[in-house]
Amino acid sequence: MATATLTDVACPFCGLGCDDLTLDVSGETLAASGGACVRAKLAFQKIASTPADAPHSWVEGKPVSLDQAMARVMDLIAPSKAPLFGGLATDVLGMRGLMELADRTGALLDHMNSEAKLRNLRSVQDAGWITTTLSEVRNRADVIVCFGTDVSARFPRFFERCVWVEEPMFLKDSEHRQVIIIGQPKDLAGATSPKGRVPEVISLSPDRLAEAAALMRGLVAGSLPPQIQTDLPLEALKSVAERLKQAHYGVIVWAAADLDWSHADxxxxxxxxxxxxxxxxxxxxGLPLGGSDGDFSSDAVMLWQTGYPFRTSLASGTGHYDPVMHSTQRVLHEDEADLLLWVAGLDPDRTQVPNTQSASGKHCPMIALTSAGAPLIQEAMVQITVATPAVDTHGYFFRADKIVSLPLRKAIQRSYPTVAEFAHRVMAGLGEKAC
Amino acid sequence: MLTLLKGGKIVDPTRKLSSVVGDIYMRDGWIVDGPKPGERIDEEINITGRIVMAGAIDMHTHIGGGKVNIARNMLPEDHRFDPVHRAGLCRSGCGHAAPSTLTTGYRYAAMGYTAGFEPAMLPVNARQAHLEMGDTPIIDKGAYVMLGSDDFLLRLMREGASQERINDYVGFTIASSQALGLKVVNPGGISDFKFNRRKLDLDEEHSHYHVTARQIVHTLARALHELKVPHPLHIHASNLGVPGNFQTTLDTITGAEGFPIHLTHIQFHSYGTEGDRKFSSEAAKIAEAINNNPHVSADVGQIMFGQTVTCSGDNMTQHRNAGFGNPKKSVIMDIECDAGCGVVPFKYKDKNFVNALQWAIGLEVFLRVEDPWRIFLTTDHPNGAPFTSYPHLIRLLMDKSFRNEALARINPDAAALSTLGSIDREYTLDEIAIMTRAAPAKILGLKDCGHLAPGARADVVVYQEDSDPEKMFTAPEYVFKNGTLVAHSGEIVAVTWGDVHVVKPQFDRSIEKPLGDYFDRHLTQKLGNFKISDDEIRDITNGGGLRVHACERDGRTV
Structure with a gap:
């Protein structure tokens, strides 16, 4: 049984992109250690624990060979007039392959995290922003406001890697950093300093956060009327505004996924x-955290290849971006797609799939590409296990600050096709076609 | 496969050939003397009467890396008016200010360009820059990696580290990011902006590290010289866009103390404070300084009127100018104790006094610098204008009456303040060939590019001569990349993947020990994952190769 220990392994299972993991490879088992968080350990273990000879392709829920599955894929894709590529949880190389296929087939592209991502994107496309990256936070941030976001729950090692560090370059120490949480975090363990200083929490339910953000903006700008009437904790928010004004380098942290209300942009x-x-x-x-499920990786490729972000359709032969009309759920509900290619090629626990039934009751046929360890998707006509970057194949992954991209290395040998190989095989099957 | 281009008028300044009728042979991607004894000519193309040049090289064009993708993300409205449909061999994409990578490659090639160099690759963002350039078809690529506001360098300088140690770090950074050269942007200023500094002059001390921009420029210029990296330090000087900054530019030249330097987008650094509006042209002084200092070269960064987007590593300046954004939005970033970036859309207007004068200043610099080997044709794509405006710019340089007609249309106050109308010079075809091919290849150390001598890469462009240079340079009749016909009269006829050009300077690898410690203690990435291997480059270039150029250069020029 082959054994090996891989060090400085980058993890693609949340947007934080920690790259200090150790992976012990023993045959087909993978044990993540080093700095690995619980989520990383589970993901590596689960993906690797599927035996190489276990079923890896299914047609209507029944195990078949990859060739049989691909034959069915071709039957579905070849006649498709309006394919929808959804999920898109993959890395740069996977997305490169999918983009070629999307261009060839005139597909619409949307990511499983688009709804959350659009809360940020609309804001950027309207006004822009000033943001920072993980190492700047680690070395400079003296006041850190986590807004409406349970940072530790989504990014387990954020505080360990970016806040409670031994030697911040431009601060006396980390202990004196102020961490303020506006919202209702489940657990304060991560945000508590090594010496036990509990972060300040301004407890507000999600339905009050939009108002709180607007109020803070007014407080900082000094643009509020003097006798403002509010039942929000005005004095506490005033104090936050004041401390941000006094800070040398304040940072506002949020994950758009947690700002889950209408018009959160x-x-x-x-x-x-x-x-x-x-x-x-x-x-x-600002530190708008994201990048989980490869959303920054596949979006980056879309942007540089088409000029547009997710929710872009190539049906007309060029990119047509529409953040509202091109949502996966709306397109399926309105029966505007005749095929769904669902790509969930990273975290096997990302099991939620969209409802493929339209308003008129019609089911959109689904091809699903999933990581090893993912459950069978009942609605899928075809499901194929694809190579997961960082386990079965190499790749490239953009982490939460969209700046650093990390190399993902292959850890074990199994014969699953990569997402790009799948795409190329389909294109070969489609043959030459005049544009 | 041997191809003969028969009877063209060869314009090859490297060999001092000025429209000399002759034949060019291409075999397996290279230019060769002619057939070997008994060798058959597989293909003969009669190009009698046409102009033949080497493929053009854009030595300063923002074609890869995070800031361009930020621009794409922020400006869907800019793309809607320039859609590119999937057609023929080409995939879909979009054009204009921040075009898609695919369209970038096709359009450059169709225009006779066979190489483009990204001038501001952040070390921590180098992988993304290479990924984007890897998805840019046909043309060769390369990048200058940015230092000068990174904390590791500033720490070394504060600690009084030896020049040798700094050279090791510079060498490591170039090698590990797979770069061709080194850029410094607002030396120290990007870092000091993170300490809330808003302006950093050449001789002001950085608030935290207490080193000056002058020291940074000198240290890095010297490092490149000692590492024998062919391309001199590529400098985006302090005080970009600030009226009166011509003095900073002149002082930067002096500050290099004879070490070779390249001043980039010099148009933005040639401003005076004369006149009612305290904004004037000092192009003549800047050009004179370049003329008098043979160790100095510059590219212009010409602006053209219309919508574009400015993408810069200079977050301090971009933050200051964000209010001028049109449309009014901007992205400003502090990045990884390494660098920064700022993306601000701009709409340059011919009736706007400042924009009109900027336009005139750029042209004045072009026309007043005497040596075409040391002044380069750029718009700092997309900061002054998209690269697709080059044919128009070439006509402005080659056709005085056309230029003066354009001058008559700009803001009259700006026109009155400019000496452009009094300049008679018209660039010759030979001079255009120098500044767009021969000189960029020379200054970048690309020995087998930019000329048509046997032994060169078969990057060859055939133009139908025309009295209107804009028409001539828009869609050459034939464009060969590595001997493959890739474009014919503006249409892409083959899609190939260009190479990545790099240098690998010699340095003491023991620098990786303190660097590894620094990464572990202060950054959020491991040094091993920061480094980009040769295999990685080959993996992401879609089949393009890696071309390593020798680190050797002439002695110090004073």
Missing amino acids: LTVQALTGMVGTLNITTRCS
Whole structure:
């Protein structure tokens, strides 16, 4: 049985992209250690624990060979007039392959995290923002406001890697950093300093956060009427605004996925507008955390290859971006796609699939590409296990700050096709076609 | 496979050939003397009467890396008016200010360009830059990696590290990011902006590290010289866009103390404070300084009127100018104790006094610098204008009456303040060939590019001569890349994948020990994952190769 120990392994199972993991490879088992968080350990273990000879392709729930599955895939894709490529949880190389196929077939592309991502994107496309990256937070941030986001729950090692570090370059120590949480985190363990200082929490339910962001923006700008009436904790928010003004380098952290209410892009804009105002006199930056499920990786490829982000259709032969009309759920509900290619090629626990039934009751046929260890998807006509980057194949992964991209290395040998190989095989099957 | 281009008028400044009728043979991607004894000519193309040049080289064009993708993300409206449909061999994409990578490659090739160099690759973002350039078809690529506001360098300088140690770090950074050269942007300023500094002059001390921009420029210019990296330090000087900054530019030249330097987008650094509006042209002084200092070269960064987007590593300046954004939005970033970036859309207007004068200043610099081997044709794509405006720019340089007609249309106050109308010079075809091919290849150390001598890469462009240079340079009749006909009269007829050009300077690898410690203690990435291997480059270039150029250069020029 082959055994090996891989060090400095990068993990693609949340957007934080920790790259200090150790992987012990023993035959087909993978044990992540080093700094690995619980989520990483589970993901590596689960993906690797599927035996190489276990079923890996299914047609209507029945195990078949890859060739049989691909034959069915061709039967579905060849006649498709309006394919929808959804999920898109993959890395750069997987997305490169999918983009070629999407261009060839005139597909619409949307990611499983688009709804959350759009809360940020609308704000950027409207006004822009000032943001920072993980190492800047680690070394500079003296006041850190986590807004409406349970940071540790989504990014388990955020505080360990970016806040409670031994030697921040531009601060006396980390212990004196102020961490303020606006919202209702489940657990304060991560945000508590090594010496036990519990973060300040301004407890607000999600339905009050939009208002709180607007109020903070007004407080920082000094643009509120003197006798403002509010049942929000005005004094506490005033104090936060004041401390951000006094900070050398304040950071506002949020994960758009947690700002789950309608028009939350306006909340993001309130936060980034506040950051803009603070930068007139001092330094402050936003840290919009994301990148999980490869959303920054596949979006980056889309952007540079088409010029547009997710929710772009190539049906007309060129990119047509529409953040509302091109949502996976709406397209399926309105029966505007005749095929769904669902790609969930990273975290096997990302098992939620969209409802493929339209308003008129019609089912959109689904081809699913999933990581080893993922459950069978009942609705899928065809399901194929694809090579997971960082386990079965190499790849490239953009982490939460969209700046650093990490090499993912192959850890074990199994024969699953990569997402790109799948795409190329389909294109070969489609043959030459005049554009 | 041997191809003969028969009877063209060869313009090859490297060999001092000025429209000399002759034949060019291409075999397996290279230019050769002619057939071997008994060898059959597989293909003969009669190009009698046409102009033949080497493929053009854009030595400063933002074609890869995070800031371009930020621009794409922020500006869907800019793309809607320039859609590119999937057609023929080409995939879909989009054009204009921040075009898609695929369209970038096709359009450059169709215009006779066979190489483009990304001038501001952040070390921590180098992988992305290479991934994007890897998805840019046909043309060769390469990048200058950015240092000068990274904390590791500033720490070394504060600690008084030896020049040898700094050279090791510079060599390591170039090698590990797979770069061709080194860029410095607003030396120290990007870092000091993170400490809330808003302006950093050449001789002001950085608030935290207490080193000056002058020291940074000198240290890095010297490092490249000692590492024998062919391309001199590529400098985006302090005070970009600030009226009166011509003095900073002149002082930067002096500050290099004779070490070779390249001043980039010099148009943005040639401003005076004369006149009612305290904004004037000092192009003449800048050009004079370049003329008098043979160790200095510059590219212009010409602006053209219309919508574009500015993508820069200079977050300090971009933050200051964000209010001028049109449309009014901007992205400003602090990045990884390494660098920064700022993306601000701009719409340059011919009736706007400042924009009109910027346009005139760029042209004045072009026309007043005497040596075409040291001034390069760029718009700092997309910061001054998209690269697709080059044929128009070439006509402005080659056709005085056309230029003066354009001058008559700009803001009259700006026109009155400019001496452009009094300049008679018209660039010759030979001079255009120098500044777009021969000189970029020379200054970048690309020995087998930029000329048509046997032994060169068969990057060859055939133009139908035309009295209108804009028409001539828009869609050459034939474009060969590595001997393959890739474009014919503006249409892409083959899609190939260009190479990545790099240098690998010699340095003491023991620098990786303190660097590894620094990464572990202060950064959020491991040094091993920061480094980009040769195999990685080959993996991401879609079949393009890796071309390593020798680190050797002439002695110090003073």
